[in-house]
Ligand SMILES: Nc1nc2c(ncn2[C@@H]2O[C@H](COP(=O)(O)OP(=O)(O)OP(=O)(O)O)[C@@H](O)[C@H]2O)c(=O)[nH]1
């Protein structure tokens with residue numbers, strides 16, 4: 113008999129949605145399409161937890177139970193911290209009743225207490241975070257469910273905005289760092305619908321077939337506002353997402369692009385430490401997210417549709433300049449158009465490299481010259497030639513030292529980016545600045561004071577206090 117699932121989704125308004133189903137994939141699609149009722153604000157963003165049950169009645173009973181739980185208790189369940197769930201149940205004088213589970217139940221701890229439901233897939237939120245060292249050991253340990261769980265917990269810790277979590281997160285990063293750096297970091301971008309997810313599914317499965325372990329992370333600029341297509345991507349990469357050698361993590365869904373990019377970089381380190389040797393960072397081709405992805409990967413791939421004009425868009429936005437490889441997808445629809453696009457883009461790239469980088473003007477065998485390949489992600493055609501080009505890029509850039517230089521520059525740029533962001537935050541939170549800011553803003557808006565004068569006044573308020581503290 114088919115199992116039944118109880119699941120928890122995190123919604124755009126910060127609330128949790130609890131539901132049950134006997135078909136997770138279908139249900140996630142329904143959620144994404146809005147077929148299972150939501151308000152605009154309650155749009156579900158991420159599957160946080162799911163448990164498997166023998167019967168519908170069992171699932172329903174457990175679903176009802178969870179629905180009555182406090183947020184803290186739900187989060188303890190998502191964190192897999194069953195002891196805490198029980199503690200919370202007991203502190204309210206109640207004990208959760210035991211669901212009938214499909215899998216063998218762990219031994220009971222005592223009298224009336226319940227055993228935890230088996231967690232098939234759990235991505236905990238802020239629960240009681242494990243000490244950094246234990247998480248690190250889990251991440252660098254044997255591949256399998258235990259490692260996967262440690263990875264999810266580690267990434268959740270890194271994503272947390274709580275200051276006490278941040279200290280642990282930094283400790284974790286420092287411990288993970290010696291185990292990172294061995295993977296190849298591949299950035300993939302393109303307009304919505306170009307076929308990124310379809311391609312990553314085909315590529316991921318191809319790479320797994322070659323013995324690689326593949327991690328996929330996404331930067332979704334729309335998710336910083338509305339939640340984006342997070343559930344969609346997880347379910348669309350249907351075969352890859354369930355493969356034991358693949359790890360797919362959707363975009364963190366809050367904050368600015370800078371914040372999201374920061375979390376993705378850190379998640380990338382977790383995946384590398386866990387031994388994933390190809391890390392793919394996907395982003396939808398709108399706005400600045402491409403630049404962010406190119407700034408954290410070894411190679412940046414731009415996906416294009418085989419219609420003319422599309423490449424002009426990319427040139428206008430300056431994306432073509434940063435592409436190391438351009439992929440023309442959907443070549444199966446119109447082979448001639450794809451070939452025309454290939455010729456056009458090849459010549460655009462040649463022009464760009466001549467104008468942009470004098471070093472590239474003469475063909476130099478030790479340097480990489482951006483290439484164009486045609487593929488059909490849907491039919492899985494061209495994946496091998498794509499990977500051959502990636503391999504060639506990697507070999508060349510390793511031999512000429514550019515890969516190492518690129519990573520060094522990225523690490524330093526990342527440091528400065530964080531310093532800038534940190535200073536800005538500290539500035540805004542500064543009591544004197546906070547006090548002065550509304551007046552200054554009003555004065556600038558009304559034209560009573562020059563913007564630069566207001567800025568100087570505010571900066572002065574900030575530094576004077578800092579200096580007073582030193583004295
Ligand atoms: N004919 C054809 N269709 C394709 C190909 N690749 C993708 N598609 C189809 O194009 C549509 C969009 O593909 P996705 O992989 O979801 O595109 P995406 O770039 O991930 O889109 P977003 O996540 O919305 O940014 C789907 O219906 C795919 O089946 C291809 O090579 N040939």
Ligand SMILES: [Mg+2]
Nearest residue numbers: 308309310345
């Ligand atoms: Mg997609």
